[in-house]
Amino acid sequence: MKGQITKINSDNYYVSSNDKEYICKLRGKFRKDNFTFKVGDYVIFNEKEKIIEGLEKRRNYLDRPNVSNIDQAFIITSLKSPDFSDNLLDKLLTICFINDIKPVICLTKKDLLGKDEFRALKKIISYYKKLGIKVIYNKNLRKIKKMFKNKTTVFTGQTGSGKSTLMNRLDKNLNFETNEISQALGRGKHTTRYVSLVNIGKGKVLDTPGFSSLDLTKYSDKDIKDSFIEFKKYDCPYKNCSHTNEKECKVKKEVGKGILKSRYDNYLKFIEKR
Numbered sequence: 001m002k003g004q005i006t007k008i009n010s011d012n013y014y015v016s017s018n019d020k021e022y023i024c025k026l027r028g029k030f031r032k033d034n035f036t037f038k039v040g041d042y043v044i045f046n047e048k049e050k051i052i053e054g055l056e057k058r059r060n061y062l063d064r065p066n067v068s069n070i071d072q073a074f075i076i077t078s079l080k081s082p083d084f085s086d087n088l089l090d091k092l093l094t095i096c097f098i099n100d101i102k103p104v105i106c107l108t109k110k111d112l113l114g115k116d117e118f119r120a121l122k123k124i125i126s127y128y129k130k131l132g133i134k135v136i137y138n139k140n141l142r143k144i145k146k147m148f149k150n151k152t153t154v155f156t157g158q159t160g161s162g163k164s165t166l167m168n169r170l171d172k173n174l175n176f177e178t179n180e181i182s183q184a185l186g187r188g189k190h191t192t193r194y195v196s197l198v199n200i201g202k203g204k205v206l207d208t209p210g211f212s213s214l215d216l217t218k219y220s221d222k223d224i225k226d227s228f229i230e231f232k233k234y235d236c237p238y239k240n241c242s243h244t245n246e247k248e249c250k251v252k253k254e255v256g257k258g259i260l261k262s263r264y265d266n267y268l269k270f271i272e273k274r
């Protein structure tokens with residue numbers, strides 16, 4: 001039978017097939033090879049023995065979060081507590097573009113901002129909108145649900161940004177654990193510990209554990225450069241301009257004008273793999 005992995009809890013693999021759930025183990029060869037399955041994987045399994053025997057080709061995959069076959073990522077970005085981080089946002093955008101995942105910036109905790117704070121952030125947000133990236137607030141539940149239609153959407157973002165809270169609000173039958181961030185951070189651990197794939201409306205959605213930092217070491221400088229989609233508009237005299245030390249680089253000249261300075265600064269950090 002064919003099914004899809006919806007959750008992995010140590011050596012238990014939850015496989016959904018024709019609206020039924022099977023808790024399966026792995027065939028020995030996968031265990032021997034230390035092969036890592038991912039939530040979202042389509043697998044062939046033996047329904048009587050409840051053993052996973054094969055893996056279908058993945059459309060794409062990420063290691064962190066450990067998911068596969070993703071169409072769209074909701075980058076859950078809190079505006080406050082935890083504070084807005086352009087660095088994490090740009091990192092997640094880079095990861096999305098490299099892996100052919102459509103990013104959506106989903107903003108949370110606007111209610112915690114004062115007017116002036118909001119005005120400053122709004123300027124930054126509008127830059128991303130101009131790049132053609134969809135931006136939505138977490139209170140727009142109906143709009144969000146519509147965006148899930150016929151897609152697999154992963155929720156990703158910093159720990160405490162409100163991923164599980166939004167999942168629970170989108171579907172009253174869900175009951176993912178959530179935690180106040182002072183508590184979550186104070187205990188030094190993340191509230192959500194497993195990736196879960198669930199159906200919401202007419203789509204599939206994955207809640208994932210948050211993170212406090214992310215690294216891009218597995219991606220090449222070229223891939224990172226290409227993920228800064230706005231740089232492509234400028235034709236620098238050198239064909240393979242890295243937009244770092246080249247004289248006459250047009251991208252560098254635009255920083256603080258057509259290019260948001262924090263974007264460019266993050267680009268430099270990312271290629272230095274810091």
Ligand SMILES: Nc1nc2c(ncn2[C@@H]2O[C@H](COP(=O)(O)OP(=O)(O)OP(=O)(O)O)[C@@H](O)[C@H]2O)c(=O)[nH]1
Binds near residue numbers: 160161163164
């Ligand atoms: N004021 C406010 N609080 C929010 C909002 N969204 C979520 N929260 C709160 O933020 C805290 C953290 O939310 P969670 O949903 O647990 O965060 P998470 O992203 O799932 O965190 P991890 O599972 O650790 O990755 C909870 O106390 C939520 O009630 C919001 O829009 N406004």
Ligand SMILES: [Mg+2]
Binds near residue numbers: 163165
């Ligand atoms: Mg969570």
Ligand SMILES: [Zn+2]
Binds near residue numbers: 249
């Ligand atoms: Zn350049």
